[in-house]
Amino acid sequence: MDGLGRGDRHPGRFFIATQAAERGIQVRMFSFELLLDAVVLGLLVGCFYAAVSIGLSVSFGLLDVPHVAHPAFLVLASYGAYILNQNGVDPIIAGLMLMPLFFVFGLFAYRLYYETFERRGGDAGVRGIAFFFGVAFVIEVVIILVFGVDQRSVHALYIGKSIDVGDMRIPLRLLVAFGVALTLTAALALYLARTFTGRAIRAVAQDELALRLMGANPIAIKQWAFGIATAVLGPAGALLIIVAPVDPTLDRAYIGRTFCVVVMAGLGSMSGTLIAGIILGVVESIVLTLYGASWAPAISFAMLLAVLAVRPQGLMGR
């Protein structure tokens, strides 16, 4: 088990290097062109960050579940997409196929969490965090035992190709991920804003007692919401393995990124999640360009600390 997110795991590392090489510029030297590349890359990767964080924005942001195992579920979904892809399914279709399975998985996970922690009250928070860390560890090791520690990747028509925009060569896999990520985030935001259950979920986040007094069952709504939050991880996990190869301990690199995005967004804000994802993506890729990959892992956590210290309610705080 090696350490947490190494710099070489950043999804944009190839992009920066090839882009710089093509222009005959050394990475780590400032140039306007490289900065522009970094911003474009950051924008693409940032939407992808929003997509992998949006489930946590529901489970942690709206439901207050200390879901530290979210990135582990995400990596699990990537391996699910990998298995289906081995059988000839396109990774994005595979991600969609995983959704019902993950929805049911989420229902059970919340039920277990509720029965053992929320209902007992007391210092549930402390043990809840410990519980989810245990779950994350178990998932990580089970993946290692089944698949080994090697990196895995998927095959699809759009992987390995790139298109030229101006004099910038953008990998098609990042563009596809960008499109799917935007769609996914928008779909979930619409679901929460427009549908009856979506509104019920936001209501339970605002005032659980009031909902109970109206005769609704807040636990059932929360369970449903947690199921949705987990189901979204199907396509998000597919994106993770489309953007870059995945290995079993990758979840550790995404603890910082997902929580940074969700907290910066303001707990439970969907539009905030998108904006925060883009901010993180752009800042990360600029630092990657100017200072090299070895500084990348600290950025999301440093931004998270800064947000917690300066503006704990986030950009769009409720």
Next chain:
Amino acid sequence: MQQAERGWIFWTAAALFVGAAAFATLAIKNEYPFFAGYLILQFMVLATAWNILGGYAGYVNFGTSAFFGLGVYTAVFLFKATGAPLLVQIAAAAAVGALLGFLVGLLTLRMRGIFFSIATIALTIIIETFIINWKFVGGATGMPMIRPPATAPFDSYIKMLFVNGAVMVVIAVALARFIQGSWIGRGLRALRDDELAAACSGVPTLKLKLLACVISGALMCAAGAPNAMYLSFADPASAFNLNYSVSALAMSLIGGTSHWIGPVLGALLLGSTQQLLTVTISSEVNVLVLGLMLILFVVGAPEGLLGLFRRMRARFSGDAGGRA
């Protein structure tokens, strides 16, 4: 009266413990038992230190690896720069750990619950990243450490580290025991149950939290210092491994957080199981068992082994459901 009597028993047991450890190093020739035993002692210190903040005050510190790794690298830096002996390395690490603990204590001003936990993970990664980019101590690839010859009564360095570890366990446990029984422990428990109410009733919450963080941090860092010499190697990925954080927390929760003996029991149980599994099966299975036991205890026995013992005793003394 009873307090003084218990103190007498505690210190006799502690002296016997260290004495037995020292005697074993003279009597047993094979190095392996000490090599394995050292790890268990190290985890006893880590779990005990974690419990001072996590158990008594209810702040879940996930930055055990930050303190541990910083301890490792304080030792590495001192050894490379000045060739300082082991005890100096440990003392310096304790000082650095106290300083970092103070900073973490300041974090508690603004954060509680999961935010505090995430912030301490953040600290781990940020410090690790700085070490990775610091060429003097070897950067990401790490640095081999050449052990100096062991000092007088010991015939090998590992045995010396083992006795040193036993002494550190006694120091850590004595500190935890003192805190638990004194006004510090009462204050910490009060602020764990309700921080606002504690502050309103005149408990100096900030001072107590800072104190707990400083002591806990100094112990964790000190526990990390001998690790570079133990492995004869130091690299950021293993020094700052998240497994230390989860182990320290799991051992405390499994043992029981309400009493100083809890983390010691948890470290003994989990530490020896892990050693056994790593040797007989694989290190992956060892992490799997760590995760499963953590889940099992958190769900099934929220008060750990201590809670189980208490419940059993209540049942046997005919006091049905006595502690409910």
